[in-house]
Amino acid sequence: MLLPHAKEREYRFKLALRMGLPIFALIIAFVSDTLINSYETLQPTFYFESILLLAFSIYFIFYLIYNGFDVKITDEVSKTFTREYLYNYLENELKNNKDYSLILIEIDNLNDINITYGIKNGDKVLRKVASWIGKYLEEKDIKNFPMGHIKGGDFILGLKGDKNRYKTTLELMSLKAEDFKVDDIEVQISFSITDTNFSKDLDYMIEHLFELQENITLNTKDELLDPTELDLSVIDAIKNRNFIINTQNIFENDKSVMVECFIRLKSSDGKILFPKSYMKVINRLGLMMEFDLMIIEKSIKTFKDRSEVFAISISPTSLRNPHFFLKLKELLLNNTSIKNRMIFILSETEYYSQINRYNDTLKSLRDMGVLIAIDRVGGIHTSFLYLRDLDVDVVRFDSYYAKNIKNKEIVDGFNFMAHKKGVKTWLKNIEDEDLKNFAQEIGIDYLQGKYFAPLKTDLKEKI
Numbered sequence: 001m002l003l004p005h006a007k008e009r010e011y012r013f014k015l016a017l018r019m020g021l022p023i024f025a026l027i028i029a030f031v032s033d034t035l036i037n038s039y040e041t042l043q044p045t046f047y048f049e050s051i052l053l054l055a056f057s058i059y060f061i062f063y064l065i066y067n068g069f070d071v072k073i074t075d076e077v078s079k080t081f082t083r084e085y086l087y088n089y090l091e092n093e094l095k096n097n098k099d100y101s102l103i104l105i106e107i108d109n110l111n112d113i114n115i116t117y118g119i120k121n122g123d124k125v126l127r128k129v130a131s132w133i134g135k136y137l138e139e140k141d142i143k144n145f146p147m148g149h150i151k152g153g154d155f156i157l158g159l160k161g162d163k164n165r166y167k168t169t170l171e172l173m174s175l176k177a178e179d180f181k182v183d184d185i186e187v188q189i190s191f192s193i194t195d196t197n198f199s200k201d202l203d204y205m206i207e208h209l210f211e212l213q214e215n216i217t218l219n220t221k222d223e224l225l226d227p228t229e230l231d232l233s234v235i236d237a238i239k240n241r242n243f244i245i246n247t248q249n250i251f252e253n254d255k256s257v258m259v260e261c262f263i264r265l266k267s268s269d270g271k272i273l274f275p276k277s278y279m280k281v282i283n284r285l286g287l288m289m290e291f292d293l294m295i296i297e298k299s300i301k302t303f304k305d306r307s308e309v310f311a312i313s314i315s316p317t318s319l320r321n322p323h324f325f326l327k328l329k330e331l332l333l334n335n336t337s338i339k340n341r342m343i344f345i346l347s348e349t350e351y352y353s354q355i356n357r358y359n360d361t362l363k364s365l366r367d368m369g370v371l372i373a374i375d376r377v378g379g380i381h382t383s384f385l386y387l388r389d390l391d392v393d394v395v396r397f398d399s400y401y402a403k404n405i406k407n408k409e410i411v412d413g414f415n416f417m418a419h420k421k422g423v424k425t426w427l428k429n430i431e432d433e434d435l436k437n438f439a440q441e442i443g444i445d446y447l448q449g450k451y452f453a454p455l456k457t458d459l460k461e462k463i
Helices: 003-041 044-068 083-096 110-117 119-139 167-177 202-213 227-239 275-285 288-303 322-333 355-367 381-389 405-420 433-442
Strands: 100-107 147-151 154-160 189-195 243-252 255-266 309-313 342-346 370-377 394-397 424-427 456-459
Touching: 003 044, 003 147, 083 100, 083 147, 083 154, 083 202, 100 119, 100 202, 110 119, 119 147, 119 154, 119 167, 167 189, 189 202, 202 227, 202 275, 227 255, 227 275, 227 288, 243 288, 255 275, 255 288, 275 288, 288 309, 288 322, 288 342, 309 370, 322 355, 355 370, 370 381, 394 405, 405 424, 405 433
Parallel strands: 255 309, 309 342, 342 370, 370 394, 394 424
Antiparallel strands: 100 154, 100 189, 147 154, 243 255, 243 456
8 A cells, every 4th residue: 555545544534533523522421411410211212312313423424524525635536645745744754854865757648648548548547657656666665655646747756765775776667667558558657866965945856856857967066056055046146147158159151150149147156057057947936037138138238339140049938028028129229239130049848829929029029130040940849830830030950960960861851941931040069070061061051069169258247
């Protein structure tokens, strides 16, 4: 039996006692008082009625608990802890255990299962996966561990001890899960683990699990930062508008035609923060619009008296925000010298359904002289949809295709599609002559990489 099942029974039993004991006490008090004061005059029916009253009271109480009481500590579908109860349970575990590990187990294709096989089969997969996890770990003599369903196909497990104690078990579990099926439904399961050496804060630990699941490799310097310290460093850097802009030249026909800007935040104590660590924090704290506006202001100030075209990555959600757009419009109208020299690089994993409104926003920007580039074409599905539906100036292919030269035909196809739509193309991470020659041969417009120019750090001052 899983710990959630045992805890649910314990919870319901305690609830029954809390609800039932006062009623039982009143009934017993009533019967006792009647027997003591009126024993000689009592009719036989009194005893029968007392027994019926007691029986119906018991039945009524348990009926309320098991059929009408909505607050439960286990999830209806997966039969594991609810998220709220799991978080409370794990908070206590972290307080009482110096070394503690959390494991994220994710059903990667649950959405596809729900669409293809129906929601009922999706629910069945959740229950079967939870049951399989419990049985597998019990076979490894790991018992009485909390497990909860926190969202979608995601389960969190808590285990006493540091993660090194469970790494081998998790690796074996991952191998066994490769062939996992539920009634011929293929189930794709992935795992990640962290422990209190990373943080003692439950929220930070769970967020870190999802970062690991997404294969985010943090910069070594940032890995040494406590998550709380990282949050404070990001807030400090944005508050003081303190960051470094690295640039790299981009070439067309062997001539440098523009530069891309890369942002590194810098905290007051000198720590340099890289995008793979600070972007998650900025999104979580709701600072994305403030961050984007800060970068645009600095870039305009830096490049308005120079001749280069410069490209910066901007969040599409910021651009679609009316308040942000008004401030951006004011900046552009007050700095006409950068007209047709600033490129916004856009990328997002989810398709924005109000595409006409999005197109209107981009058209307004283009009318004011901002060029629009869609990033990661071929890497995320939205890039193809945006190439189809949005009016843009440039598309940049996903860096995967530069690293895997065997995909030349695919890159050639992407390049052909973009050019047919009148959009220029861009390939980065070119590091050798063979890839450079291939890119030029198929007519990619903009080329970028260490083969042409190194990354330069030339803008360090605050605004």
